[in-house]
Amino acid sequence: MSSSKPKPPILFFLLLLFLLASLAASQEFTYKGFAGGGGNPNLTLNGIAEVWPDGILRLTNETSRLLGHAFYPAPLRLLDRNGTAVSFSTEFVVTVVPEFAQLGGHGYAFVIAPDPRLPGSLPSQYLGLFSAAADGNATNHVFAIEFNTVQDFEFGDINDNHVGVDLNSLVSNKSASAEPVNLKAGDIVTWIDYDGAARLLNVSILLL
Numbered sequence: 673m674s675s676s677k678p679k680p681p682i683l684f685f686l687l688l689l690f691l692l693a694s695l696a697a698s699q700e701f702t703y704k705g706f707a708g709g710g711g712n713p714n715l716t717l718n719g720i721a722e723v724w725p726d727g728i729l730r731l732t733n734e735t736s737r738l739l740g741h742a743f744y745p746a747p748l749r750l751l752d753r754n755g756t757a758v759s760f761s762t763e764f765v766v767t768v769v770p771e772f773a774q775l776g777g778h779g780y781a782f783v784i785a786p787d788p789r790l791p792g793s794l795p796s797q798y799l800g801l802f803s804a805a806a807d808g809n810a811t812n813h814v815f816a817i818e819f820n821t822v823q824d825f826e827f828g829d830i831n832d833n834h835v836g837v838d839l840n841s842l843v844s845n846k847s848a849s850a851e852p853v854n855l856k857a858g859d860i861v862t863w864i865d866y867d868g869a870a871r872l873l874n875v876s877i878l879l880l
């Protein structure tokens with residue numbers, strides 16, 4: 673039995689064009705491009721993520737096994753004083769630009785995490801979220817919505833074009849096929865709404 677399967681190279685980069693978010697407790701912000709004042713992006717960047725002068729945030733490029741992170745620069749309160757998770761909403765646009773139309777890299781994710789460096793995180797199938805050792809550890813305190821363009825059997829991925837809810841692990845707690853949307857086909861608008869009182873998460877995507 674063969675124990676290693678060759679992975680397709682990572683052959684795309686991502687452009688995050690626009691982001692707006694709000695938390696029920698009245699913390700609200702909008703990015704109309706990420707260039708920021710005086711050319712300083714108002715984001716905490718890590719890995720090879722960079723902001724172009726026109727305000728586009730590029731997370732990765734065509735070279736294999738690279739990752740990029742971009743986080744809102746200030747901590748956000750996500751628990752009410754009485755311990756209830758706050759409601760939040762966000763809307764953003766991401767474009768995957770594959771070098772070859774049918775051959776994508778591994779994907780991207782919306783992340784809420786205690787540390788913007790996501791220490792120890794690895795590229796490729798780890799989506800810049802976890803390491804092999806940290807995957808599944810409850811002390812990660814990482815919530816992510818993954819937009820996954822490669823089927824990784826080690827994490828039980830349902831196909832090579834899906835959205836998953838990740839709680840401390842790349843083995844998604846819930847996942848759904850992105851069909852009929854192809855995550856690699858162009859500008860994808862994403863809405864993520866969480867109702868803290870109802871504990872209801874709603875993720876919607878649309879190909880522009």
Ligand SMILES: *[C@@H]1O[C@H](CO)[C@@H](O)[C@H](O)[C@H]1NC(C)=O
Nearest residue numbers: 701708709712714715745746
């Ligand atoms: C950066 O974001 C923080 C948090 O929202 C805000 O307080 C600050 O004014 C922003 N700075 C710039 C230069 O936009």
Ligand SMILES: *[C@@H]1O[C@H](CO)[C@@H](O)[C@H](O)[C@H]1NC(C)=O
Nearest residue numbers: 719720732733734735736738
């Ligand atoms: C991608 O970025 C890395 C790090 O900046 C760089 O070394 C590499 O040459 C870039 N690849 C391409 C294809 O531009």
Ligand SMILES: *[C@@H]1O[C@H](CO)[C@@H](O)[C@H](O)[C@H]1NC(C)=O
Nearest residue numbers: 697752753754755756757869
């Ligand atoms: C927690 O506090 C919020 C206001 O901050 C309130 O709306 C909510 O009902 C409270 N939840 C519980 C379980 O007490």
Ligand SMILES: *[C@@H]1O[C@H](CO)[C@@H](O)[C@H](O)[C@H]1NC(C)=O
Nearest residue numbers: 805806807808809810811812
């Ligand atoms: C989980 O992470 C904590 C803190 O980083 C570490 O102490 C612990 O050993 C990890 N557990 C496992 C099973 O790797």
Ligand SMILES: *[C@@H]1O[C@H](CO)[C@@H](O)[C@H](O)[C@H]1NC(C)=O
Nearest residue numbers: 837839841843844845846847
């Ligand atoms: C999903 O998360 C919930 C809450 O932590 C847990 O009870 C459930 O077992 C998880 N399901 C899977 C398939 O991981």
Ligand SMILES: *[C@@H]1O[C@H](CO)[C@@H](O)[C@H](O)[C@H]1NC(C)=O
Nearest residue numbers: 863865872873874875876877
């Ligand atoms: C989920 O969000 C979409 C888009 O905003 C909306 O059309 C739909 O009604 C929502 N579903 C639920 C169950 O809230």
